[in-house]
Amino acid sequence: KNEVEQSPQNLTAQEGEFITINCSYSVGISALHWLQQHPGGGIVSLFMLSSGKKKHGRLIATINIQEKHSSLHITASHPRDSAVYICAVSGSNYQLIWGAGTKLIIKP
Amino acid sequence: NAGVTQTPKFRVLKTGQSMTLLCAQDMNHEYMYWYRQDPGMGLRLIHYSVGEGTTAKGEVPDGYNVSRLKKQNFLLGLESAAPSQTSVYFCASSYRDRAYNEQFFGPGTRLTVL
Numbered sequence: 001k002n003e004v005e006q007s008p009q010n011l012t013a014q015e016g017e018f019i020t021i022n023c024s025y026s027v028g029i030s031a032l033h034w035l036q037q038h039p040g041g042g043i044v045s046l047f048m049l050s051s052g053k054k055k056h057g058r059l060i061a062t063i064n065i066q067e068k069h070s071s072l073h074i075t076a077s078h079p080r081d082s083a084v085y086i087c088a089v090s091g092s093n094y095q096l097i098w099g100a101g102t103k104l105i106i107k108p
Numbered sequence: 109n110a111g112v113t114q115t116p117k118f119r120v121l122k123t124g125q126s127m128t129l130l131c132a133q134d135m136n137h138e139y140m141y142w143y144r145q146d147p148g149m150g151l152r153l154i155h156y157s158v159g160e161g162t163t164a165k166g167e168v169p170d171g172y173n174v175s176r177l178k179k180q181n182f183l184l185g186l187e188s189a190a191p192s193q194t195s196v197y198f199c200a201s202s203y204r205d206r207a208y209n210e211q212f213f214g215p216g217t218r219l220t221v222l
Contacts, residue, residue, distance in 0.1 A: 030207055030208065031207060031208055033210075033211075041196065041215065041216045042213070042215055042216070043151075043198060043200075043213040043216075044213070045210045045211050045212070045213075048208070048209070048210055086150070086151075088150075090206075090207035090208065091207075095207070096153070096206060096207065098150030098151055099150065100150060101150070
């Protein structure tokens with residue numbers, strides 16, 4: 001079993017839909033990261049969180065430390081949100097454990 | 109601010125050739141990283157640096173060397189390229205330890221070794 005699991009692996013939705021991507025982990029962590037990789041390859045860090053909830057524009061990230069689970073939500077999804085979303089957890093010094101990514105396609 | 113830049117963007121090498129990838133950041137970050145990304149796999153850390161003049165091995169360091177002579181630059185070298193090193197290489201930087209800080213990524217270098 002992978003230490004970081006994302007679901008779903010692939011997600012196709014219509015423009016405007018509310019999107020949820022999940023990340024579960026089995027190790028103790030100090031922080032959890034959400035990143036976005038665009039079809040062109042560029043990688044952008046979206047959130048880093050260790051508790052509670054963070055919001056940036058239409059993106060919301062939550063984490064439940066007790067349940068070892070995080071969710072990334074996208075409200076009012078748009079085709080430009082189409083990307084691979086990656087969850088990564090911070091373990092011991094300099095160690096990041098990466099999820100396999102969720103490929104999101106938003107159709108107009 | 110240019111952020112993190114990488115040169116070159118694309119390169120094709122023959123087996124046994126050498127090359128150097130250059131990463132530069134203008135954010136005064138202490139920490140810099142080199143990753144490789146292969147199809148179906150997550151980012152894997154090759155080498156990293158916690159400051160000027162320091163380097164350390166990551167998860168997959170074999171076949172690569174690095175140098176951080178200046179704080180803003182982090183070089184990744186392939187002394188004798190092998191087909192297994194065909195990959196997309198990303199450089200990243202962070203103010204402090206990436207475990208607790210946002211990483212900023214370069215645009216990537218697509219390397220093919222024939």
